[in-house]
Amino acid sequence: MTAPRSPFPATSLHRPRRFAALVVAFVSASAGLPALLGATAAHAVTPRVVSAASATGGTGASLPYAEVEAEHEPTNGTVIGPSFTQGQPADEASGRKAVTLQGTGKYVTFTTPVATNSMDFRYSIPDSSTGAVYTAPLSLYVNGAKQADFTLTNAYSWYYGIYPFTNTPSSGNPHHFYDEVHRLLPTTYPAGTTFKLQVDSEDTASSYTIDLADFENVAAPLAQPAGSVSVTSKGADPTGAADATGAFNAAIAAAGPGGTVWIPPGTYDIPGHLSVNDVTVEGAGMWYSTIKGTAPGLYGNAAPNPSTKVHLSNFAISGNVQQRCDSCQVNGIGGAMSNSTVSNIWVEHMKVGAWMDGPMTNLTFSGMRIRDTTADGINLHGGVTGSTITNSNIRNTGDDGLALWADAGIGADSQDTISNNTVQVQQLANGIAGYGGDHNTITGNLVEDTGITQGGGIHIGQRFKSTPVGLYTISNNTLLRDGDLDPNWKFGVGALWFDAQQATIAGPLDVSNALIEQSPYEAIQWIQGTVNGVNLDTVTISGTGTFALQDQTGASVTVKNVTATGVAQANQGKAPSYSCDIGHFIVTDEGGNSGITPTQCGPWPAPVYPPYPSTTH
Structure with missing residues (x-):
């Protein structure tokens, strides 16, 4: 669902150019009086005191396999990453780290934590100079015994150029580096069995990058x-x-x-x-x-x-x-x-x-x-009602992982539910997106390493000629390492972000029990048009590369039990959030908030990338 977007005109990025504490209308729920989000404490009306609750987020799908990260396993190869720079294989890896095997004898050994009769692993081999398809073997050893080689290919990876991309290396902008291969084994192996991927003399790719492996005891x-x-x-x-x-x-x-x-x-x-x-x-x-x-x-x-x-x-x-x-x-x-x-x-x-x-x-x-x-992974496009996407795993899609697109030419997506899914490493756009529509629910999901280009974790947007954005209930979700630098906008995209590009959003957009961790840039973002009716209740932000909140447009938001720690700008002694919309970013304080005020306005700071010290996952 991502079309190419042009850079913002300079005037829409942020209005005042000087770096200063920002004055934003801020309303205390108890006093009903305006206060100054970004002013000194002497100017602020004290909000009512509420004991902050910590968010628990969501755990995603109940998956029948155990996922094991290569970088955590014994290897004599090279651990790459973490990286949050587009065009690097580590940036597209789960956890933003992987293992590269280059040269005969290089290996990574997975120890399965569960009984298994299958193996699936995510890998990248270099592209050919012309983009022509080729295959290359890679050796497998189970408990030291040689098995049949896996056959890997570049056929479904390595895209280039601008949207909708090509397979031609000379077009530049290489991305979408990974593919997967899986095998059902003739034997069930107990937990603790070793599965070694090794470059032997007959393995012909110039290098092999291994991201993760899944082990499942298939019925x-x-x-x-x-x-x-x-x-x-x-x-x-x-x-x-x-x-x-x-x-x-x-x-x-x-x-x-x-x-x-x-x-x-x-x-x-x-x-x-x-x-x-x-x-x-x-x-x-x-x-x-x-x-x-x-x-x-x-x-x-x-x-x-x-x-x-x-x-x-x-x-x-x-x-x-x-x-x-x-x-x-x-x-x-x-x-x-x-x-x-x-x-x-x-x-x-x-x-x-x-x-x-x-x-x-x-x-x-x-x-x-x-x-x-x-x-996309799954897209419900236009007039899809009363429908559900649940308990599924969506990994390495070239666009949105899961999307509701309420195309105005067809009708509103309404009363739909996206629940308890694990959504991982979306190369373009978002993990989960709602474009228009109303009375929809996004709940219980785990969204990891998404929005590698032009997107974030969960996104609600008045975009793509959609019906009006109405009620969305966004509850019990975990967003981990979501968002990245937008190559056209030249600033970061939030793990959770709202965009009223084509019309004012009325909402309400009710966000509750959200756990947002290890965001490379900001945790929550408002951009373009006017976004009204955002209600944040029990949102825990743990580690961001720039800001806790990033406002770039007119918006109204209610905050209750929103806490932020490990915010890079705050760690540098600066304001933890960003806004240049004087008087147009209206925040109502319901109490229990910390680490999200004051705000600043100025040039985009260099991000401090994760990992950060504090994390749940």
Whole structure:
């Protein structure tokens, strides 16, 4: 959902140019009198005393695997990072650190903390000089015993130039460095087993950067449901050698309305779309049943006549999308589906994991595993109501991880819920975004290392020609190391940020129990237009590279139990927050706040990047 944006005109960055304490209208809830946010204590009206509560945030999805960071494991390679500079592999790594193996004998050894019969790891190998696709082996040892090599590729990484990017190195601006590879093992290994990735003499890449590994004890394949129609009974080839589109369509037709189609263990070649309506499509599990092809996808009918009663579950969709094309329908799940469910599906190497074009209602995504896309993870686009995205992991997307886009040409996204998801390393835009819409809820999520370029952690914006932003309930979320320097704006983007670019935001935007940690720049940001109705209640800010709050536009906000520690500017003896909007940044103090006042106005300070001493995660 990120289009290229121009730098702000100089006059809109900040109004006064001198560095000074800022006077901002500040209202004490007890006295109802104006005070001075940024003035000396002698000028301020004392707010009522409230004992501050600490936020606990959210823990994200309940994931079936253990994630282990390479930089914490034994290695004779080079630990890179932490970095918060775009164009460096460490900047795009989970935790902003990784391990580079360069030269024969270099290794990193993971010790699995859980019993496991599978391994997935995130890696980067250098691009070729022309951007041409190649593969390279990497050796695996389990408890010291050599296993079959992994085969790695540059096919789904290394983008260049300006939006929507190319695969041509001469275009400059290299980014999107990582991909993933996974394997189901023939043996279940106990916790404490070592998995060593090592560069042997036959491993031909000039270097290998390893970010993390996931270890999961994958359950046995599911059994075929009674009364279902197997795609192999209609001639589908489970080796993936032959096009299985005709067989899948025949199975869907044979199942009939309300019927069930079964995908047995195997890999099936589906080059394009399958149309689904009033049907259940089930696989043996995301590790067992895989639909692969150039751009495979399962699509509902086009709105305004959406498919209904579609239930998709327990398989994987693996595409071959190597470049972003915004006009191409190359998404894993698409179309419109009402009263439908999509669950436990692994989507990789597509443009978008699921792009749903409304109107539609009552669609639920759960247990999704979306990795390595050129654009969004899941986008509910226009007139999508009463729908839910929950308990899913979204990692390494080329745009927003999860987004509600209430396109005014279609209708408002309303009464939707994004809950208990783990959203990680979005290369462009945000971890979670709401563009317009009303009565939506974002709750219980863990958003990590997102907004590498032009974004942050959680964002609410009146942008992209969306319907008016109404009520959003943003509760119980953790934002960790979110936001980065915007390359066009030339200043940082907040972990939590609000943008009224195209119209005044009325809200209310109710933020509660938010834990914002290790922000490379500011924790919370207001920018463009006028943002009203932001209510911050029990927000704990722990460590920022610049400011606690950064106001760059007119706004009204209520603050209660908002505490900030480890703010870089405060650590340097300066004001912890930023605003140059004299009289236009209206803050109502409900008590219990600390570390967020006063404000300053002046040139953008150099950030002090994390890690910072105090952190929960």
